[in-house]
Amino acid sequence: MKTNPWTKRLLVLLLIPLALWMARSEKYTFTPNTALTTITGERITLKALQGKPVLVTFWATSCPSCIKEIPHLVALYKQFHPKGLEIIAIAMVYDPPNRVVAMAHEQNLPYPIVLDITSEHAKAFGRVWATPTTLLISPDGSVAKRDIGAFDPNDMQARIEQLLKG
Template identity: 40%
Template sequence: MQAQIENTAGKRLWIKLSAVAVVVALAVGGYMSMSNTHAAPDVSFTNLKGEQVSLKSMRGKVVMVNFWATSCTTCVAEMPQMVQTYNAYKDKGLDYVAVAMSYDQPNYVVNFVQTRSLPFQVTLDTQSKLADAFGDVRLTPTTFVIDKQGNIIKRYVGEPKFAELHALLDKALAT
């Protein structure tokens, strides 16, 4: 009888310890997945000026890659703040690439860029190669912030909270 009680108590202790270990493993895994950065894809594109540019060539700068479309009302609405953000941070080491989605009419994109005097690089993703490389981007706007080492540190789906974005850029540019 005493052996049965000790055996049952030992099983309970083992179950409790196993449960604690699972909880700790899940917590650590969750924390690591939130804190880990991952490398931005090694992509190249041709900007509207006809220049071939690789994302890798921008290492050493913080880069924002913004997927957008002229038919996206949120994209059009956020663009003036994106321009302001770029202008405020470009001399501190920010680069910016606006990627027009494959369904966007090239002549609409060119017209938008010209009439709004967009100061940063713009590219047409006519075959969705860039959208696919960044994880099959479908929703616009989607913006990635990439650190100086080429790691994605933030992904915004929808218009970012610009105060939060600016704080992130301040931090990324300071390192």
């Protein structure tokens, strides 16, 4: 049985908003004890970061939007890290570790980079499936903002400033 091409397009148009809605309404399972190990071997727990805003970004070296966001992330880090902001970049499971490490060095990334070898972190932070996905976690540990796709740098800057004041 042949399917009308318009039927396929309509189905895709209906499924994309549903997937985005499901991802935004997803309950997050990360806890203050969620532990992350960086490419340099440093162990970070969210519990140790409580009281600070934390920006967690899921990315991949093969993702053009992720690469485009790097200068914005570096600028946010340089501007707000001295005031308490932490940024953690988590590379997706399908990203080869050697490429992640090489890009981190090439781009001279100042914030910690984590490899998600088993998809454990993508699951813990709300079943992250698209890159980039960015979560801004408030000092009390709640998710203040979740962006699927590239974030708006001006909006993110304003939100971070508000969390640092609060």
